[in-house]
Amino acid sequence: MKRTPENKAPLDGDTLKKIAPVICYPTGTLPAPDMDLYRTLRNNMILEDEVVVPPRDAKTFRVKAGWFFRIVSMDGPQVGDLNLWAQDDLWERFYSGKTRALHGTHLSTGDQMWSSFPFMRPMATITHDTLDWYGFDAYGAGVHDVIGTRCDPYTGKLLSGKEYHYCCHSNLIRALADEAGVPLADAERYVHDVLNVFMCTGFTRDTHQYFMKASPVRPGDFIEFFAEIDLIGGLSTCPGGDCSSEHSSDAAECYPLKVEIYKPDTRRLAEWSSPERSGYSQSHGR
Numbered sequence: 001m002k003r004t005p006e007n008k009a010p011l012d013g014d015t016l017k018k019i020a021p022v023i024c025y026p027t028g029t030l031p032a033p034d035m036d037l038y039r040t041l042r043n044n045m046i047l048e049d050e051v052v053v054p055p056r057d058a059k060t061f062r063v064k065a066g067w068f069f070r071i072v073s074m075d076g077p078q079v080g081d082l083n084l085w086a087q088d089d090l091w092e093r094f095y096s097g098k099t100r101a102l103h104g105t106h107l108s109t110g111d112q113m114w115s116s117f118p119f120m121r122p123m124a125t126i127t128h129d130t131l132d133w134y135g136f137d138a139y140g141a142g143v144h145d146v147i148g149t150r151c152d153p154y155t156g157k158l159l160s161g162k163e164y165h166y167c168c169h170s171n172l173i174r175a176l177a178d179e180a181g182v183p184l185a186d187a188e189r190y191v192h193d194v195l196n197v198f199m200c201t202g203f204t205r206d207t208h209q210y211f212m213k214a215s216p217v218r219p220g221d222f223i224e225f226f227a228e229i230d231l232i233g234g235l236s237t238c239p240g241g242d243c244s245s246e247h248s249s250d251a252a253e254c255y256p257l258k259v260e261i262y263k264p265d266t267r268r269l270a271e272w273s274s275p276e277r278s279g280y281s282q283s284h285g286r
């Protein structure tokens with residue numbers, strides 16, 4: 001939110017404001033995922049496992065490189081907060097900020113979820129999204145954002161003075177602690193900013209504040225990912241439910257979400273190889 005300016009615009013202020021923007025990270029040189037191959041791989045894929053995440057909770061799941069997973073809406077509109085970690089090193093985790101810089105504020109089919117430095121490689125590619133029809137609405141809102149962080153007990157405490165333990169941040173910590181067999185404090189270091197699955201969000205036009213509105217997701221909707229490396233996923237069913245009113249409380253109606261894990265058509269999998277970590281030398285000028 002901007003306060004009333006304390007400084008006068010310079011004489012050429014209007015001219016400066018009229019300079020056209022340029023894209024920070026043009027993606028023309030970004031290696032494009034082979035979506036034709038992925039379509040072939042998913043054609044005959046077989047459901048191998050599923051995990052149901054109860055309301056206001058989180059679960060982890062494992063997906064082998066080259067396999068697919070879906071997040072499926074079950075009984076009612078529900079938002080999910082997704083974390084991704086490399087199976088062999090939890091420090092390699094989803095980097096929502098850089099993914100946003102490359103692909104924009106909201107993700108859909110063809111976009112990739114990039115990992116943190118110094119790894120910086122695609123962890124997953126979105127291969128289907130039943131909500132791709134939504135695009136951007138008149139408020140500038142879209143679905144599946146990488147602009148929010150995750151609801152957490154620290155911000156809740158700051159704003160309301162109350163303690164609430166079933167925010168996505170805490171849900172993901174409990175789930176990862178169980179998965180990795182580590183104390184909560186250790187697991188907390190690995191929990192990171194999320195992909196807000198099914199959440200409908202944007203920035204207000206006047207103050208550019210983060211807003212949410214009722215998710216358009218309905219039972220049967222899903223978003224599907226191709227695992228580019230061996231993954232551990234963490235999915236929290238947000239206490240905000242469809243995020244139409246509030247989160248960080250027990251007020252909203254909440255529903256479970258299902259994760260389905262699929263084995264691909266292995267005959268064509270040999271045409272694909274898992275991406276290498278970044279080739280940057282890490283010399284940083286020394």
Ligand SMILES: [Zn+2]
Pocket residue numbers: 081150151167168169237238239240247
């Ligand atoms: Zn949440």
